[in-house]
Amino acid sequence: MEDLRLDPGQLGTGDMDPESFRRHGRAVVDRIAEYLANPERWRVLPAMEPGDLYRQIPPAAPSRPESMEAILADFDRLILPATTHWNHPGFFGYFAITGSAPGILAESLIAMLNVNAMLWRTGPAATELEDATLGWLARMIGLPDGLDGVINDTASASTLVALAAAREAAGLRIREAGLAGRTDVPPLRIYCSEEAHSSVDKAALTLGLGLRGIRRIPTDEAFRLDVGALEAAIAEDRAAGIRPIAVVATVGTTSVTAVDPVPAIADVCERKGLWLHVDGAYGGIAAAIPELRGVLAGCERADSIVVNPHKWMFTPIDCSALYTRHPAVVRGAFSLVPEYLKTPEGESVKNLMDYGNSLGRRFRALKLWFILRYFGTEGIADRLREHIRLANVFREAIDDATDFERLAPVPFSVVVFRHRPAELAGDEAALDAHNGRLLERINATGRYFLSHTRVRGKYAIRLAVGNLRTREEHVRGAWELIRRLARE
Numbered sequence: 001m002e003d004l005r006l007d008p009g010q011l012g013t014g015d016m017d018p019e020s021f022r023r024h025g026r027a028v029v030d031r032i033a034e035y036l037a038n039p040e041r042w043r044v045l046p047a048m049e050p051g052d053l054y055r056q057i058p059p060a061a062p063s064r065p066e067s068m069e070a071i072l073a074d075f076d077r078l079i080l081p082a083t084t085h086w087n088h089p090g091f092f093g094y095f096a097i098t099g100s101a102p103g104i105l106a107e108s109l110i111a112m113l114n115v116n117a118m119l120w121r122t123g124p125a126a127t128e129l130e131d132a133t134l135g136w137l138a139r140m141i142g143l144p145d146g147l148d149g150v151i152n153d154t155a156s157a158s159t160l161v162a163l164a165a166a167r168e169a170a171g172l173r174i175r176e177a178g179l180a181g182r183t184d185v186p187p188l189r190i191y192c193s194e195e196a197h198s199s200v201d202k203a204a205l206t207l208g209l210g211l212r213g214i215r216r217i218p219t220d221e222a223f224r225l226d227v228g229a230l231e232a233a234i235a236e237d238r239a240a241g242i243r244p245i246a247v248v249a250t251v252g253t254t255s256v257t258a259v260d261p262v263p264a265i266a267d268v269c270e271r272k273g274l275w276l277h278v279d280g281a282y283g284g285i286a287a288a289i290p291e292l293r294g295v296l297a298g299c300e301r302a303d304s305i306v307v308n309p310h311k312w313m314f315t316p317i318d319c320s321a322l323y324t325r326h327p328a329v330v331r332g333a334f335s336l337v338p339e340y341l342k343t344p345e346g347e348s349v350k351n352l353m354d355y356g357n358s359l360g361r362r363f364r365a366l367k368l369w370f371i372l373r374y375f376g377t378e379g380i381a382d383r384l385r386e387h388i389r390l391a392n393v394f395r396e397a398i399d400d401a402t403d404f405e406r407l408a409p410v411p412f413s414v415v416v417f418r419h420r421p422a423e424l425a426g427d428e429a430a431l432d433a434h435n436g437r438l439l440e441r442i443n444a445t446g447r448y449f450l451s452h453t454r455v456r457g458k459y460a461i462r463l464a465v466g467n468l469r470t471r472e473e474h475v476r477g478a479w480e481l482i483r484r485l486a487r488e
């Protein structure tokens, strides 16, 4: 075993020596390979109570070095059984995701370089590869050339940046003067559908617009934003002295994966001079499938659009791509260069710190590069197609069962449904409670994990396919279990 004591006479680097690194590295790689080969070894949802892990962690860090063997043994003993396994093929909750092997390898190299790409100078490869890979991603999903892209941690951050840019574009000098106490600025408003993600509301509260700064527009029978209602709301707000600044359209809403009518919304935004932001965090990636290109129709006219490779493109969390046609506006909202961050390159280069609130930036483009190259655009499309096929296997099972009800269309890989036994028909409160209990019983098995939503007020169970290792047997197995538990 290596000597872990720090001898001031022979301090060395203070880090692990190369031979030990190779040995422990092999142990880690073996674990990862084993984990990915046998993801079902673990319960998808751990059998634990809140606090169970915390109580097993000592109250203070060790004062003396510990061996990697001991640390890894505790990873196996404590962490793996206390983890919800998003890499499990029976993970069907929320938007199911997978961290693929090339992405995991890229993450190691990202950590190896430990680049902070705040400036071009502090991360030339990270900055330029980000531009190049975001160009690849844009081309893969059919976005027009010439968009400027940056990678953020999450779609929530991307939407916040986009809506900060929309606020900047309104020309109200908020950057200098803020909002508080101003009598020359009317209440500002952003529009999105009732089905839009809560990250839009969070952006409004972060940007000082308040939750009242969001107006949620009703949806049609397929849960798409109603454009007539949008126009009426904008007119009504203007008449009341409110200043509309932006519309957020969603491609693949969180609950039921609906696609808003972006071309018609873009018409409204153009006519009224509003910023159009498209949230394609989940559904936007589906445009990698050539026959589904149409899901992003109209997005070439958006002022900004977010898609998340970490949702449906096998990229280890986190990786969210934000594109805009107006990078200068984004910089106008965020760029601030203290003396110590000035460089000889000046404004001749892209400095990623200018495109959002955070100064530091991880080298996330590396994993995107690995994944786009390892799978290829056709490989990505094939896998997404397969996820959609699997979701439709489940959809057919729901549609064929007279005591189950599907609550929304299935444009992508998510099926939203409930059990509706004849004896509870018409009693909505009882149906809600029955389905809530059913979901808990499914998840308690540890074999599958599903999540829930409400659809037009009805409690609904969601099955989302998005994991590379999910096969037809998992979807059929989940259906058999759900059917049996529901009828017990």
Ligand code: PLP
Pocket (backbone or CB within 6 Å): 095, 153, 154, 155, 156, 157, 197, 199, 250, 252, 253, 254, 279, 280, 281, 282, 308, 320
């Ligand atoms: N937009 C949509 C449509 C989502 O469904 C979600 C999360 O599920 C988000 C945005 C937020 O994603 P993130 O976790 O990357 O912030």
